[in-house]
Amino acid sequence: KEPSGAHQFFFWADDEALSLDVGHIVVAFSEEAAVIGVVDEPRRFSDLGSFLDDFFDRHVERAMEPDLATRRPEILVFSVNVLATKHLRDDLDSHRPPLGGPVYFATRDAIDQALDVANFSGVKIPALMHTNGNVERTEDGSTKLNEKGDVVYQRSPIWLDSEYLLGPEAGHANWTGQSGLATKTSHALFLTSAVFQKLQAEGKSVAALMFNVKGADLLWLDKPAIPEPEMLAAYAAADIRQLGEADREVYQALGLEPKPFTSFRIFAPFKPNLAPQPEGNNSRVFLEGKHPGAALNTQRTAPSETAGVVYPILWELKPLLAMPHKVFDHNDLDDKMWGVIYEFRERGVRSLIEMERVYVDIDAYFAADPSEQVWRGHHRLTLQKVRNRLKGLPGKLGGLLTNGEVDYGHLPRADQPFADQELRVIDIASCNSNVQEVLVSSIIQQIWRLAEEERLGVDTVLIFVDELNKYAPGGGESGLRDTLVDIAARGRHLKVVLFGAQQFRSKVDDEILGNCGTSLYGRVGDEELVNAAYRSLSETAKAELLGLPKGRLLVRHAHFRAPLFGAFPLPPTIPGVAGQKVFNQTSVKTDGHPADGLYLTIKRVMGERAPSRHEVRTLCEGHDPRFLDDLCPKLSQEWEKKQGTSAETRVTIWMMAQSQLRQSNLRVIKR
Known part of the structure; x- marks a missing residue:
C-alpha cells in the first residue's frame, strides 16, 4: 500500500524467518547500493475484509478434514528505518530506495557501516551490544550453540564516536x-x-566526578564484580549476582576488562551536630591528622575501607556569603539584608567567629549611643536579623558548616584538579536538601571555573548528575541550572562532559537535552512517553520502551540516522547494597584478618606492585587489631603529604607501614 522511500522501506518475511524481530538490522539492495536499516513495525495482512469474515472462515476450517490445505494465507510485513546507504563507489552517495527482492540480516561489517564507524574522527567507545537474528557460525561453518544447546545469534558492538560523546x-x-x-x-x-x-x-587522560544521591549506590566502585579468591565465600553469603560467562564474553568482545575503578575517592560532609569546631583559643579547624571515621555523613564507615578513600567536606562561612540566595528564603532576602551580607564580604569575614567579632564592635557602637539606629548605613534591626540568620546556618546546613576557618592541610579536596583515571564521588545521599543543593552547585561551578582556566589536570572530565530534572528543570531559574546549561553548550570545547540521568526527560531544560549528542532510554512509563520530548521516536520504539527489560536500552547518537536497541553486561563493580554487606560489615561476616584493611590501603596506592595479602598478614601477626585499624588512615594521610615531593620516588607506602609496625614492636618490647 505504501511505497518504499529513501528513509523507510518495507518487506515481507518468509514463514521460516522466525528469528526476525523488531530492532534487528537488515540489508536490502537498490541498483548500485546496499541499504541498511533497523526493523521497526511488524504487521500481518490477509485477504479478509473484517474480523467477521475471519470468524466465519475459522468455523468453516474446523468442519474440514485436518489434513486438507485449508489454512488461510497471511503475510508478515516489516517497516525498516534506514540507517545508511553504501554505494558501490566511495565517492558517490545514494538515497535510492531498495528494489523488490531478498532482504538479509546485516553482518558485523554491515552494522559498522550503518553506524558510520569508518568516519569516526575519535576513539570507538563501546556503548551496547546488539543481537541480530542471524546465527553465529563455528570455524567449520556449523551453527554455534551455547551450553544449553540453544542457537547463538550474531552480536555486534554499538560504537560511539568519542569526539561526539566527549567533544569537541x-x-x-x-x-x-x-x-x-x-x-x-x-x-x-x-x-x-x-x-x-x-x-x-x-594515551589520553580522563577523570570523572559523580554525585551519590541514593543510598550506597556509588560508594563501592573500587570493589570488583568478580571477587578475589579469598572473597568468594563473602560474595556468596551476600547473595551477589556475579558476572556470568555471557557477561565476560561481552566484555571481551568489546575490548574491555571488567575491572573496578582503582583511583577512587569519596567526599562527604559531617553528620549533623558532628562538624568539628575550633579548640581552645584557636579560630581554625585543622582537618589533617584527624580521623573523622563514623562522623562523616556517608554509609561507607568501616575503618579499613575509609582510609585513603573517604575524605571530609567542611565549610567556613565565606563561601556561603557568596551564595545567600542558596541558603536563605527568597522572601527573607531583601535588599537591606543583601547590603549587610555585602558589607561582611567586603570586610573579608571568613567565619562565624569573625562575624561575631564584627558584631562585638557593632554592639559597642550602639551601646555608646543608645539613640543611634544606623551603623555604616545599616539599620540595627536589619543587622540583628542578619545575625540571627547567620547563626542559624550550622543547624540549617547540618554537618557542612563550622564556626571557624577550615584548614585542610595536605588532604585532598572535592573541587581540586583531577588526576588521570580518578573517579571522585560526592556523597550527598544522607544530607538534607539544603546541603545537597549548595554542594552540587558550588562543586560543579568550581570545576567549571577550573576548565575555563585550563586547570582541570586531565584532558577530559565527566560529570555525572542523577536526578537532573531537580537541578536543571525546564523553565527553572537558578545559578546551577545556568551553569549546567553553559556546560552543555560550551563544555565539549573545554573538555567537561555532562552525563545526566533522570526519570522524567520531559522535565529537564530543553537547552541541555538539545546539546546532548547521545541519548539513552530505558523503560519509560506511559504517562511520560506522551510528552514532546519523545516525539523523535517511532510509535513502535515507544511501545517497546514501555516494557523494556533491565539491561536493555535504546540509544540515539550523533552518527546514527535511527535509534538502536542494545544490551549491556553487568557493571564491573559490586552493587552498592552488596558492598555494604560484604565490606562494611553490616550483615555478612567474613573470615577476614585484622590486617586486611592495611593490605587494602597499601594496594590502593601501589596497585600491582603491592605486597601479597599473605605477606602483610604475616608481618602484622601479634599486633592489636585496633592499632592496625588506626594505622590505615594515618598511613594514608602521611602518604598524601609525600605526593609531589622527592620522597615519593624514594619511599613506598609499604615501606612506611613496615617502619610503623617495627616501631610498634619496639614499644611493646620496652614495656
Whole structure:
C-alpha cells in the first residue's frame, strides 16, 4: 500500500524467518547500493475484509478434514528505518530506495557501516551490544550453540564516536527511564569504565566526578564484580549476582576488562551536630591528622575501607556569603539584608567567629549611643536579623558548616584538579536538601571555573548528575541550572562532559537535552512517553520502551540516522547494597584478618606492585587489631603529604607501614 522511500522501506518475511524481530538490522539492495536499516513495525495482512469474515472462515476450517490445505494465507510485513546507504563507489552517495527482492540480516561489517564507524574522527567507545537474528557460525561453518544447546545469534558492538560523546564535535550523554527499572546508573558506570579504558589505551587522560544521591549506590566502585579468591565465600553469603560467562564474553568482545575503578575517592560532609569546631583559643579547624571515621555523613564507615578513600567536606562561612540566595528564603532576602551580607564580604569575614567579632564592635557602637539606629548605613534591626540568620546556618546546613576557618592541610579536596583515571564521588545521599543543593552547585561551578582556566589536570572530565530534572528543570531559574546549561553548550570545547540521568526527560531544560549528542532510554512509563520530548521516536520504539527489560536500552547518537536497541553486561563493580554487606560489615561476616584493611590501603596506592595479602598478614601477626585499624588512615594521610615531593620516588607506602609496625614492636618490647 505504501511505497518504499529513501528513509523507510518495507518487506515481507518468509514463514521460516522466525528469528526476525523488531530492532534487528537488515540489508536490502537498490541498483548500485546496499541499504541498511533497523526493523521497526511488524504487521500481518490477509485477504479478509473484517474480523467477521475471519470468524466465519475459522468455523468453516474446523468442519474440514485436518489434513486438507485449508489454512488461510497471511503475510508478515516489516517497516525498516534506514540507517545508511553504501554505494558501490566511495565517492558517490545514494538515497535510492531498495528494489523488490531478498532482504538479509546485516553482518558485523554491515552494522559498522550503518553506524558510520569508518568516519569516526575519535576513539570507538563501546556503548551496547546488539543481537541480530542471524546465527553465529563455528570455524567449520556449523551453527554455534551455547551450553544449553540453544542457537547463538550474531552480536555486534554499538560504537560511539568519542569526539561526539566527549567533544569537541558534539558531547554529553543523557539517560532516562523509570527508577529501579531502567538501569540508568548501571549503564552510566559501564560507559564511564569504557571511556576510561579506551582513552587510556590512546594515551589520553580522563577523570570523572559523580554525585551519590541514593543510598550506597556509588560508594563501592573500587570493589570488583568478580571477587578475589579469598572473597568468594563473602560474595556468596551476600547473595551477589556475579558476572556470568555471557557477561565476560561481552566484555571481551568489546575490548574491555571488567575491572573496578582503582583511583577512587569519596567526599562527604559531617553528620549533623558532628562538624568539628575550633579548640581552645584557636579560630581554625585543622582537618589533617584527624580521623573523622563514623562522623562523616556517608554509609561507607568501616575503618579499613575509609582510609585513603573517604575524605571530609567542611565549610567556613565565606563561601556561603557568596551564595545567600542558596541558603536563605527568597522572601527573607531583601535588599537591606543583601547590603549587610555585602558589607561582611567586603570586610573579608571568613567565619562565624569573625562575624561575631564584627558584631562585638557593632554592639559597642550602639551601646555608646543608645539613640543611634544606623551603623555604616545599616539599620540595627536589619543587622540583628542578619545575625540571627547567620547563626542559624550550622543547624540549617547540618554537618557542612563550622564556626571557624577550615584548614585542610595536605588532604585532598572535592573541587581540586583531577588526576588521570580518578573517579571522585560526592556523597550527598544522607544530607538534607539544603546541603545537597549548595554542594552540587558550588562543586560543579568550581570545576567549571577550573576548565575555563585550563586547570582541570586531565584532558577530559565527566560529570555525572542523577536526578537532573531537580537541578536543571525546564523553565527553572537558578545559578546551577545556568551553569549546567553553559556546560552543555560550551563544555565539549573545554573538555567537561555532562552525563545526566533522570526519570522524567520531559522535565529537564530543553537547552541541555538539545546539546546532548547521545541519548539513552530505558523503560519509560506511559504517562511520560506522551510528552514532546519523545516525539523523535517511532510509535513502535515507544511501545517497546514501555516494557523494556533491565539491561536493555535504546540509544540515539550523533552518527546514527535511527535509534538502536542494545544490551549491556553487568557493571564491573559490586552493587552498592552488596558492598555494604560484604565490606562494611553490616550483615555478612567474613573470615577476614585484622590486617586486611592495611593490605587494602597499601594496594590502593601501589596497585600491582603491592605486597601479597599473605605477606602483610604475616608481618602484622601479634599486633592489636585496633592499632592496625588506626594505622590505615594515618598511613594514608602521611602518604598524601609525600605526593609531589622527592620522597615519593624514594619511599613506598609499604615501606612506611613496615617502619610503623617495627616501631610498634619496639614499644611493646620496652614495656
